Structures are given as C-alpha cells and as structure tokens.
Amino acid sequence: MKALPGTQQIAAERSAIIGEVIDGPPSPARDRLRVLTGDRPTGDLHIGHYLSSLKNRVTLQDKGIESFVLVADYQVITDRDGVGAIQDNVRSVVTDYLAAGMDPTRSTIFTHSAISELNQLMLPFLSLVTDAELRRNPTVKDELAATDGRPLSGLLLTYPVHQAADILFCHANVVPVGLDQLPHLEQTRVIARRFNRRYADGHQVFPEPDALITSLPTVLGLDGAKMSKSRGNTIPLRASADETVALVRKARTDTDRRITFDRERRPEVANLLTVGAAFLGTSPESLASEIGDAGGAELKRRVASAVNDALAEHRRRRLELEADPAYVDQVLRAGNERARVVAVRTLETVRSVMGMTY
Structure with missing residues (x-):
C-alpha cells in the first residue's frame, strides 16, 4: 500500500x-x-x-x-x-x-x-x-x-x-x-x-x-472524467436494462483490442474493468484476463450485463416504491x-x- x-x-x-x-x-x-x-x-x-x-x-x-x-x-x-x-x-x-x-x-x-x-x-x-x-x-x-x-x-x-x-x-x-x-x-x-x-x-x-x-477505487464517468450528475456521464440507478446497455456502449475505450488493466496508460478501459469487477465481486485484473483479446465490445457487454444483473432487484423494488x-x-x-x-x-x-x- x-x-x-x-x-x-x-x-x-x-x-x-x-x-x-x-x-x-x-x-x-x-x-x-x-x-x-x-x-x-x-x-x-x-x-x-x-x-x-x-x-x-x-x-x-x-x-x-x-x-x-x-x-x-x-x-x-x-x-x-x-x-x-x-x-x-x-x-x-x-x-x-x-x-x-x-x-x-x-x-x-x-x-x-x-x-x-x-x-x-x-x-x-x-x-x-x-x-x-x-x-x-x-x-x-x-x-x-x-x-x-x-x-x-x-x-x-x-x-x-x-x-x-x-x-x-x-x-x-x-x-x-x-x-x-x-x-x-x-x-x-x-x-x-x-x-x-x-x-x-x-x-x-x-x-x-x-x-x-x-x-x-474512484469510479470515473462514461466519458473518462469524474462521474458527476451535472456532467451527464453516469448510469443512474433508475435506468432500465436497455438504457444501461446503451449508456455503456457509449463509454470511451481505446484502440487496443487486447483488454488489460492499466490505470495509468489505459484509464478508460481500467475504469470499465473496475465497474464490472465491482458488480461481479471479482478483481479488475481477473476480468481483463477473462476478456483477453475479445476487445472493447465484449468488455462493454460484460460490464452492462454485470450492472444489470446486480441491480435487477434494486430496480424491481424501486418501481414498487415509485408506485x-x-x-x-x-x-x-x-x-x-x-x-x-x-x-x-x-x-x-x-x-x-x-x-x-x-
């Protein structure tokens, strides 16, 4: 440390x-x-x-x-x-x-x-x-x-x-x-x-x-800047599963197809790995290793799926409360x-x- x-x-x-x-x-x-x-x-x-x-x-x-x-x-x-x-x-x-x-x-x-x-x-x-x-x-x-x-x-x-x-x-x-x-x-x-x-x-x-x-670790927004409601770079908890997929697809990555966890040189990819790993209960390094050469599209698919699966019950209860x-x-x-x-x-x-x- x-x-x-x-x-x-x-x-x-x-x-x-x-x-x-x-x-x-x-x-x-x-x-x-x-x-x-x-x-x-x-x-x-x-x-x-x-x-x-x-x-x-x-x-x-x-x-x-x-x-x-x-x-x-x-x-x-x-x-x-x-x-x-x-x-x-x-x-x-x-x-x-x-x-x-x-x-x-x-x-x-x-x-x-x-x-x-x-x-x-x-x-x-x-x-x-x-x-x-x-x-x-x-x-x-x-x-x-x-x-x-x-x-x-x-x-x-x-x-x-x-x-x-x-x-x-x-x-x-x-x-x-x-x-x-x-x-x-x-x-x-x-x-x-x-x-x-x-x-x-x-x-x-x-x-x-x-x-x-x-x-x-600090979770950045989808544009690579600090996650902020005023910047509109967040995934709201009230977002639907489809909205979450669309938001994650717009997140920044880079041109390197192989997915690795490197906060200094690949901050946007590292941020998506951090988010996905946090919702999956694993480490960013492990998630990167699993994705390997599958590229940014697969990374985004895995992250969106992890968020949606983890928040499914939250969103169900939220809809009940909104009613x-x-x-x-x-x-x-x-x-x-x-x-x-x-x-x-x-x-x-x-x-x-x-x-x-x-």
Whole structure:
C-alpha cells in the first residue's frame, strides 16, 4: 500500500480499528458507534453512489450500527442559483435508499431543511473557525477555482461548518469517507475540540468523529472524467436494462483490442474493468484476463450485463416504491421527526453549557 501523509495515516489507522469492531462480534464498542452519512439531492443517484456508499450503508445498518442518513437539500444551493427540481430529487434519492435495502425503522433518513435546530448550531460553530481556515478547505478552494470569477457565496464558504453541524448534531462518531474528504472531517474534529474547550470547560459535549475510509477505487464517468450528475456521464440507478446497455456502449475505450488493466496508460478501459469487477465481486485484473483479446465490445457487454444483473432487484423494488409515493413521503416525515428530537436535545445542551438558557 502506498505510504500516506501523517494525518491520513493516523486516520487510516483509526479507521482500521473501527472496521475491526464493526466486522467483529457484537460488543459494547460496536453499540457505541453512530454513523452520519448522506447525499446532495441534485439529481438521480448513480452506480458510483451504489458502489461507494449505498451498499456500505446497508451493511452497517444490518450489523446494528445506528445510522443517520442526511438528504442535504440546503447544500444544493451552495454552488447553484436555484434549487431545481428539489422535491423530485429528494424523493428520488430516498427511493433509491429504500430500494437498496435501507430500513427506515433502523436508519434515520432526514433532510437539512426540516431540522432547524441542526442548522442553528452553525452560529456557535462559526465562532470557532477563521476565514483563512475555511478558504484552505479543499472543496471550497476547488469550487472557488471552478467559478471562473463568480463571487464565492457565504454558504459555500461556510460549507465545512455546515457539514460539521450535520455530523455533530447527532453526536456521530463515525463518518464513512474517501481519503479526499478527510480535510472536511478534520475541520469537524477541530470544531468539536474547540467547542468543548472554549464553551464547555473541557467537558466532552461533542465527540471528535473518526473516518471509516472506503477502499473502493474512484469510479470515473462514461466519458473518462469524474462521474458527476451535472456532467451527464453516469448510469443512474433508475435506468432500465436497455438504457444501461446503451449508456455503456457509449463509454470511451481505446484502440487496443487486447483488454488489460492499466490505470495509468489505459484509464478508460481500467475504469470499465473496475465497474464490472465491482458488480461481479471479482478483481479488475481477473476480468481483463477473462476478456483477453475479445476487445472493447465484449468488455462493454460484460460490464452492462454485470450492472444489470446486480441491480435487477434494486430496480424491481424501486418501481414498487415509485408506485407508492405516499409511503416515501411518510418515511421522510418519520425520519425528520426522529432527527428533530435528537437535534432539539443537542441544541438544549449547547445553550446550557454556553449559559444561554433564559
């Protein structure tokens, strides 16, 4: 394994310990774990979400890990001029959660906008960070660089603080992330530490959450760029089998007929092999060896077949849920109520330690 920088190495070591607790037998240590995870509802979820997060969330849930799953509707407007088809997008995201196997009686599914007490935590948390710290955050820097001169919104600048409120309102102590998201989590750890020291006389009001680092390689889009709903280079989970075949056929490959796994020299082929192998439960190298000289057309056929076979049950359940939108709305209302109870309790504690109860 490639050596990691100091902070990443420490986070990876803590993640490995948490992974052992999760994969081990039931224990008090496992019972103390509480996970926060979620998505921005900017469109339909796609296979990248399924591979990198949805499957893992169901696994954690089924192991008895208490989970809060956020549909981050306020985050939609961090870098956009409007909310778009926000209600349809929220329902689509929740529908995919349920189709993937998330149980709303065991996982609390909720939205930002419904939990005012969560968002109110932004005020004391903002007092704990500096402008320079926020501007150093990789997401803020990347978004600012991509705006082509467009002014940085206050919401985007404070996005790391809002994310800290998401995590800390429910006292989550585990957050599933990739290595690229560690700076966000480190900012949350700093905010928790500073709050405890500055406002709670050193008592632990908030835990410093740890990362549960995903080991799945980054899945690129069908055009070879980062998989993104806004680029239209994804395979949505709601796509039909025929639509999936058509989308995969349009994916980029190269002119070499022999299929080999080489991320550096053949990134598009490597990406298709990664996707196919992930759905087949094998390695990209093994899949490449099986295809051999059959060429790009056979690679695409194998990938499309693997995706369709693996998602057949998900899509069947999704169609059933789409036929009952009232149930999806009910799930969200119930999750919002449970999350609100937790947020009210947390905000009351914050006001108490800050001497703001009147």
